[in-house]
Amino acid sequence: MKKRNIILIVVSAAVLVGCILLILWKNNVFSSQKEFTENLFAIEDSSKVTQILLADMHGNNVLLNRKNGQWQLNDGTPVIVEKMEALLSTMMNLRIDHPASQKSIDNINKMMATAAIKVEVHGIAPKFTLFKHGFFEKDRIIKTYYMGPATQDNMGNYAILEGMEEIPCVVCLPGFRGFATPRYSVFREDWISHTLFATKLTRIQEVNITDFDKPEDSFQIEKSGARFFKLYDFQKNIVSQYDTSKLLDFLSQFRNINYESIPDGQTQSEIDSIMQQKPFKIIELEDTDGKKTKLTLFRMPDPYDYVDGEGNHVDKIEFLYNKDKAYAMLNDDKTVLYKIQYYHFDRILQPMSFFLSMRQGQDSHLK
Numbered sequence: 390m391k392k393r394n395i396i397l398i399v400v401s402a403a404v405l406v407g408c409i410l411l412i413l414w415k416n417n418v419f420s421s422q423k424e425f426t427e428n429l430f431a432i433e434d435s436s437k438v439t440q441i442l443l444a445d446m447h448g449n450n451v452l453l454n455r456k457n458g459q460w461q462l463n464d465g466t467p468v469i470v471e472k473m474e475a476l477l478s479t480m481m482n483l484r485i486d487h488p489a490s491q492k493s494i495d496n497i498n499k500m501m502a503t504a505a506i507k508v509e510v511h512g513i514a515p516k517f518t519l520f521k522h523g524f525f526e527k528d529r530i531i532k533t534y535y536m537g538p539a540t541q542d543n544m545g546n547y548a549i550l551e552g553m554e555e556i557p558c559v560v561c562l563p564g565f566r567g568f569a570t571p572r573y574s575v576f577r578e579d580w581i582s583h584t585l586f587a588t589k590l591t592r593i594q595e596v597n598i599t600d601f602d603k604p605e606d607s608f609q610i611e612k613s614g615a616r617f618f619k620l621y622d623f624q625k626n627i628v629s630q631y632d633t634s635k636l637l638d639f640l641s642q643f644r645n646i647n648y649e650s651i652p653d654g655q656t657q658s659e660i661d662s663i664m665q666q667k668p669f670k671i672i673e674l675e676d677t678d679g680k681k682t683k684l685t686l687f688r689m690p691d692p693y694d695y696v697d698g699e700g701n702h703v704d705k706i707e708f709l710y711n712k713d714k715a716y717a718m719l720n721d722d723k724t725v726l727y728k729i730q731y732y733h734f735d736r737i738l739q740p741m742s743f744f745l746s747m748r749q750g751q752d753s754h755l756k
Contacts, residue, residue, distance in 0.1 A: 427485045429550060430534055430560055432510055435477040439528055440511035446503055449575040468580040472572075479572045480510065480532075482562050486545050489557040497537070497547050497557045505535040505549070506573050536560075539568035546570055578651075585684060585719060585727070586646035586737075588676050591616065593640055597673040606740035610636065612677070622741060631744040639744075642736045643674060648717060648727040660726050663687055663716055670738065686729070687716040 432438060444450035452463040453473070460473045489497050510532040537547035537557075545561035546568050562569060574580065593612060600606040600623075607623040618636060620628040664687065672684045688710040715734075717727040731738070 425488075425553075425556070428483075429485055429553075430483045430532070430548060430558075432480045432512070432532055434512075435481050437514065438477065438480075438510060438512040438531075441476070442507070442509040442511075443573055443575045444507045444509075445575045446505060451575055451577055451580055453580070462577065462580060467582040467584070469582045472580060476572050479562060479569050480508075483560050483569070484563055486559045486561045489547070489559065494557055501535055501537045501547065501549060501557070505537045506570070506575060507533070508536055508573060509533045536570060536573050539570060543568055583647040583649070584645070585648055585717070585729075586643045586674060586682060588643045588674060588682075590637065590641045590644065592676045592678075593643060593674065594677045594679075595673075595675045596640065596643070597671075599671040599673075600669075600740065601667060601671075602669050603740065606742065608741040608744075610640065620744060628744070632746065635744050639737065639739060646737065647733065648729050649714070649733075650728045652726060652728060655726065657724065660723065663726060664718060664723055668718075669715075672737065681720075683720050685718040685721070687718070687726075689715050689728075 439455050441453040442450065443453070453460055453468060453476075454463060456465075460468050460470075462468060509530060511528060512531045513526055514529055514531045515526045533551040535549045535551075537549070539546055540559055544566065545559045547557055548560045549557050560569070593610075595612065596610045598606075598608055605623050608628075609621040609625070611619045611621065613619050616637075618640070620631050620636060622628055666687055668685045668687050670686045672686070673681065674683075675681045691709050691711050713731055715729055715731065717729045719725070719727065
């Protein structure tokens with residue numbers, strides 16, 4: 390009786406193991422071969438992506454990392470949020486339009502050898518999925534493919550999935566008229582966020598404006614309660630009569646202030662020469678968490694030449710500076726100069742007198 394029970398147990402165990410192996414085999418656990426479907430290039434869940442490497446065949450590359458829920462370059466520089474969202478959306482929605490024809494494969498491979506962008510996606514993913522449950526999840530490479538040049542009609546891209554190199558495909562974004570290559574930029578400057586200030590009105594603790602051209606136009610704004618602020622003049626005297634709507638409008642501008650560009654090819658000696666000049670304004674902001682941002686503004690030379698009545702070149706004219714742009718130094722970092730446009734900065738470069746001209750029907754102060 391005992392021997393018969395042992396045999397039944399062994400047979401049952403063997404059947405169970407066989408069933409498990411069959412299920413695992415059907416789920417491709419033992420095979421690296423991928424099933425050819427239209428979403429073969431797509432990632433399933435962008436929220437689980439932790440790192441993306443983009444590299445071309447000429448040595449250009451960027452490494453994007455998600456840290457504490459925020460995307461940044463590998464040196465910690467924040468990236469443009471909208472651009473990152475566009476890339477992740479592209480990766481989720483990428484679809485195969487059709488596999489390349491057999492006669493075109495050689496030509497496509499030649500193009501890919503010089504013009505493709507390697508896309509390596511890391512994320513939290515299981516080793517395999519069984520009955521819709523993932524097993525052995527960890528940070529691993531979840532997708533690697535090569536995004537090639539646009540097709541002749543500019544409605545898709547050639548692409549090759551790692552592990553299926555024998556089947557080049559044409560991929561596209563359903564509903565999008567165009568090709569996806571611009572979203573896979575391998576150049577660092579395309580990803581860097583241009584944000585200088587990004588603080589909401591409710592998060593502002595204090596703002597100090599120092600005007601070197603007219604010191605009497607300097608002022609300070611200090612939070613005194615929820616959406617309540619105090620205004621001080623250049624002598625630190627409290628100002629009791631001012632236009633509250635103008636003050637709130639001024640503070641609300643700090644939610645999104647960007648620079649135009651970082652000048653190309655500027656040497657450290659050229660940067661030092663500009664910073665040796667007297668700044669014309671300093672903007673300092675402290676948020677409710679104690680984070681401080683300081684922006685020092687310098688005049689930019691006028692790009693135009695001036696001549697006198699006889700056609701002779703004129704220089705050393707007082708206040709001869711660019712009327713549209715200026716240089717900015719962020720947080721006393723003397724290694725980088727930013728170009729800013731007055732068009733975007735004018736509303737936070739207001740003098741003290743701006744708040745003293747009352748709008749009809751407005752409250753005169755905030756307690």
